Amino acid sequence: MTEILRLSSSDADFDARLNRLLAFEAATDDVIERSVSEILAAVRLEGDAAVLAYTRRFDGVDAQSLAELELSKAQLAAALASLPVAQRTALEEAAARVRSYHERQPLTSWDYEEADGTRLGQQVTPLDRAGLYVPGGKAAYPSSVLMNAIPAKVAGVRELIMVVPTPRGEKNPLVLAAAAVAGVDRVFTIGGAQAVAALAYGTQTIPQVDKIVGPGNAYVAAAKRRVFGTVGIDMVAGPSEVLIISDGSGKPDWVAMDLFAQAEHDELAQSILLCPDAAFLDAVAASIDKLLPTMPRAATIGVSLAKRGALIRVRDLDEACRIANHIAPEHLELAVHDGDALLPQIRHAGAIFVGHWSVEALGDYCAGPNHVLPTSRSARFSSPLGVYDFQKRSSVIRMSKAGAQRLGKVASVLAHGEGLQAHARSAELRVEAD
Amino acid sequence: MTEILRLSSSDADFDARLNRLLAFEAATDDVIERSVSEILAAVRLEGDAAVLAYTRRFDGVDAQSLAELELSKAQLAAALASLPVAQRTALEEAAARVRSYHERQPLTSWDYEEADGTRLGQQVTPLDRAGLYVPGGKAAYPSSVLMNAIPAKVAGVRELIMVVPTPRGEKNPLVLAAAAVAGVDRVFTIGGAQAVAALAYGTQTIPQVDKIVGPGNAYVAAAKRRVFGTVGIDMVAGPSEVLIISDGSGKPDWVAMDLFAQAEHDELAQSILLCPDAAFLDAVAASIDKLLPTMPRAATIGVSLAKRGALIRVRDLDEACRIANHIAPEHLELAVHDGDALLPQIRHAGAIFVGHWSVEALGDYCAGPNHVLPTSRSARFSSPLGVYDFQKRSSVIRMSKAGAQRLGKVASVLAHGEGLQAHARSAELRVEAD
Numbered sequence: 001m002t003e004i005l006r007l008s009s010s011d012a013d014f015d016a017r018l019n020r021l022l023a024f025e026a027a028t029d030d031v032i033e034r035s036v037s038e039i040l041a042a043v044r045l046e047g048d049a050a051v052l053a054y055t056r057r058f059d060g061v062d063a064q065s066l067a068e069l070e071l072s073k074a075q076l077a078a079a080l081a082s083l084p085v086a087q088r089t090a091l092e093e094a095a096a097r098v099r100s101y102h103e104r105q106p107l108t109s110w111d112y113e114e115a116d117g118t119r120l121g122q123q124v125t126p127l128d129r130a131g132l133y134v135p136g137g138k139a140a141y142p143s144s145v146l147m148n149a150i151p152a153k154v155a156g157v158r159e160l161i162m163v164v165p166t167p168r169g170e171k172n173p174l175v176l177a178a179a180a181v182a183g184v185d186r187v188f189t190i191g192g193a194q195a196v197a198a199l200a201y202g203t204q205t206i207p208q209v210d211k212i213v214g215p216g217n218a219y220v221a222a223a224k225r226r227v228f229g230t231v232g233i234d235m236v237a238g239p240s241e242v243l244i245i246s247d248g249s250g251k252p253d254w255v256a257m258d259l260f261a262q263a264e265h266d267e268l269a270q271s272i273l274l275c276p277d278a279a280f281l282d283a284v285a286a287s288i289d290k291l292l293p294t295m296p297r298a299a300t301i302g303v304s305l306a307k308r309g310a311l312i313r314v315r316d317l318d319e320a321c322r323i324a325n326h327i328a329p330e331h332l333e334l335a336v337h338d339g340d341a342l343l344p345q346i347r348h349a350g351a352i353f354v355g356h357w358s359v360e361a362l363g364d365y366c367a368g369p370n371h372v373l374p375t376s377r378s379a380r381f382s383s384p385l386g387v388y389d390f391q392k393r394s395s396v397i398r399m400s401k402a403g404a405q406r407l408g409k410v411a412s413v414l415a416h417g418e419g420l421q422a423h424a425r426s427a428e429l430r431v432e433a434d
Numbered sequence: 435m436t437e438i439l440r441l442s443s444s445d446a447d448f449d450a451r452l453n454r455l456l457a458f459e460a461a462t463d464d465v466i467e468r469s470v471s472e473i474l475a476a477v478r479l480e481g482d483a484a485v486l487a488y489t490r491r492f493d494g495v496d497a498q499s500l501a502e503l504e505l506s507k508a509q510l511a512a513a514l515a516s517l518p519v520a521q522r523t524a525l526e527e528a529a530a531r532v533r534s535y536h537e538r539q540p541l542t543s544w545d546y547e548e549a550d551g552t553r554l555g556q557q558v559t560p561l562d563r564a565g566l567y568v569p570g571g572k573a574a575y576p577s578s579v580l581m582n583a584i585p586a587k588v589a590g591v592r593e594l595i596m597v598v599p600t601p602r603g604e605k606n607p608l609v610l611a612a613a614a615v616a617g618v619d620r621v622f623t624i625g626g627a628q629a630v631a632a633l634a635y636g637t638q639t640i641p642q643v644d645k646i647v648g649p650g651n652a653y654v655a656a657a658k659r660r661v662f663g664t665v666g667i668d669m670v671a672g673p674s675e676v677l678i679i680s681d682g683s684g685k686p687d688w689v690a691m692d693l694f695a696q697a698e699h700d701e702l703a704q705s706i707l708l709c710p711d712a713a714f715l716d717a718v719a720a721s722i723d724k725l726l727p728t729m730p731r732a733a734t735i736g737v738s739l740a741k742r743g744a745l746i747r748v749r750d751l752d753e754a755c756r757i758a759n760h761i762a763p764e765h766l767e768l769a770v771h772d773g774d775a776l777l778p779q780i781r782h783a784g785a786i787f788v789g790h791w792s793v794e795a796l797g798d799y800c801a802g803p804n805h806v807l808p809t810s811r812s813a814r815f816s817s818p819l820g821v822y823d824f825q826k827r828s829s830v831i832r833m834s835k836a837g838a839q840r841l842g843k844v845a846s847v848l849a850h851g852e853g854l855q856a857h858a859r860s861a862e863l864r865v866e867a868d
Contacts, residue, residue, distance in 0.1 A: 086847050
């Protein structure tokens with residue numbers, strides 16, 4: 001029997017047990033913090049030389065100059081050309097679909113004119129330059145390159161600079177191919193906190209960016225948190241999660257495999273099923289037992305399900321939606337006969353997959369929406385990565401003389417109320433003008 | 435002579451001197467960090483009791499229960515009714531204009547259907563509950579209450595909870611009146627890190643919110659940074675800044691007073707003028723000398739101008755725009771004859787005031803756009819506070835059977851490429867289904 005927590009919403013201590021299951025706080029590690037602090041300071045002071053020294057030390061890559069660590073567009077194109085045709089086609093189709101979805105997102109500038117000729121608006125512009133961190137090694141996901149790079153390019157970011165470590169010089173051709181497909185402008189084979197520092201502060205070779213996105217290990221996450229303010233950063237993600245709401249329709253094997261797909265990411269990943277049908281829950285448990293031994297990543301899946309998974313019996317689907325809103329899951333599958341009937345009850349989730357055909361794996365790769373999603377209950381207040389993250393707004397205020405003279409009186413009253421006399425005077429000067 | 439730095443963009447060391455002038459980094463203070471960490475832990479563990487104890491200690495306010503520290507809607511309405519009619523009218527007109535501008539912002543949900551019946555979209559929902567921090571004492575600005583609360587209410591936030599400390603029980607009627615005008619739902623007279631903790635974690639009396647916005651002192655800022663993740667937060671603002679681009683048209687007194695209006699905020703506020711006309715720069719310097727002694731806050735203005743202000747001669751207006759984009763100022767006044775001609779060259783600024791009638795003070799209070807703006811060069815990557823900050827998006831994926839079966843093959847190829855076999859299998863199960 002695969003170990004997985006079984007709960008019922010009618011248990012006396014259900015709320016407390018659910019909250020314990022959900023609890024996750026990223027530990028901050030003093031050793032990592034000190035190390036990252038040193039690396040950031042060194043790169044800020046010494047630039048290229050420090051980046052080269054850390055790359056030699058941590059990645060075992062010995063270069064005389066950072067220019068040597070830049071990959072040409074020809075090298076990216078060659079990586080794409082080297083792929084088996086099925087992989088290349090899949091990557092290109094995924095990119096096209098992600099682009100098509102994100103092209104519906106951009107904010108546009110607007111303004112409006114008032115009766116006295118005053119015009120107010122907001123001007124939307126892309127970031128000048130963005131940095132994309134891509135992990136090396138086992139967590140190197142070409143799909144993440146697409147999901148982070150394409151919204152930036154759709155937003156109109158002029159220069160998108162990717163950094164990806166190549167420990168001992170090993171390059172991942174799928175990652176480089178994804179960079180080619182996504183239209184990444186420059187690629188440097190550096191990583192870790194030193195790469196984050198180079199992007200945040202700029203060096204002799206690497207220009208300063210305005211925002212850094214993309215996943216990374218604990219050093220990268222700590223570095224991103226520390227450079228926030230100097231540059232923008234995306235969210236620092238917690239473990240990945242799926243919540244499945246089932247009405248007892250559908251196939252237990254499908255539900256089990258969807259839980260596995262989350263659990264295989266790592267041991268902290270979280271897979272939870274809510275269902276009012278006790279027999280269906282038992283059937284899913286049986287499917288888990290049957291299918292787990294067939295999975296290449298069975299060990300990771302088993303630990304994840306045992307530590308952080310749960311099969312939860314609920315009273316009905318309304319209660320399931322209430323619990324889902326409390327959990328605010330990164331991924332929510334409505335594995336029910338009539339998903340559209342439930343959808344209006346869902347207020348908080350990163351991505352919502354409606355109906356039995358809408359499996360999370362499609363969203364991870366190629367449905368079109370972004371797979372960078374808010375984790376750890378943050379869908380209560382944050383959103384999937386999107387074109388919005390690579391645009392910013394400026395308010396534009398064009399006062400007419402009549403508008404300035406009328407509103408200047410209002411501003412003067414309020415400024416005096418706040419004790420800010422120069423504010424009041426600067427408004428009054430316009431009121432008093434001929 | 436008022437002390438203020440004079441620079442020219444043709445100076446040999448201009449770039450370095452400009453960057454030194456702009457440099458600002460919020461110091462982190464270990465004493466504050468330790469104190470805030472303790473306060474957060476205590477409120478998280480003990481709830482109301484800890485909030486009451488800290489309120490007694492820091493604000494000198496002695497209450498038996500947190501309920502005693504809640505203000506009723508009648509109390510807010512009474513504060514509004516108690517204002518002189520000019521103040522009340524000004525507050526209401528400002529609120530109406532801010533509301534009208536922000537009502538043009540909300541994102542709306544959308545979806546689209548593909549040929550095979552697959553539907554993709556994004557569902558936009560408001561945050562359930564937001565917290566608004568309002569400082570007590572000298573930095574208590576009713577305009578900030580309007581600017582933070584109105585976008586939340588326009589977004590559809592169900593419950594907006596304001597906290598405002600009342601040291602020794604002193605309430606600010608303008609602040610309470612602004613809360614009434616803006617439609618704040620509940621108000622507690624608590625402040626400091628303990629108020630941030632109460633909003634972030636919830637207590638017996640105060641419900642947990644999803645996001646905390648609003649300015650505060652160093653303790654409040656540190657507390658907000660620490661609870662980020664548990665709840666959303668707005669940006670942590672640096673000193674306020676204005677950059678004025680002048681073409682030498684307009685009145686030196688107006689420019690001088692607009693520089694003062696920024697400088698009067700505090701000694702770290704920054705006021706910079708760019709102009710190609712040396713005679714006009716001299717005239718502004720003369721206006722500064724003439725007008726400064728007339729200002730009630732002359733001491734603060736003088737220190738701010740001396741420490742962080744500058745009058746800079748530039749070659750021409752194109753260069754002024756390039757420098758403005760480098761500075762990415764919080765407030766940018768285009769104090770020129772033809773502001774619309776310059777506007778397309780401006781890529782990075784929080785709010786842009788076009789033409790001589792568009793004075794920042796109007797934007798601070800009543801033009802309509804938000805006065806909560808990105809500082810310290812962060813307009814390169816961030817935006818004014820808006821309705822967007824109180825909404826979030828969920829991706830919605832409704833695959834048709836045909837869509838799932840076609841894209842399932844794409845996902846399978848990519849998942850195998852990433853070594854995620856359960857992802858591949860969960861897609862393949864749909865491909866294989868009858």
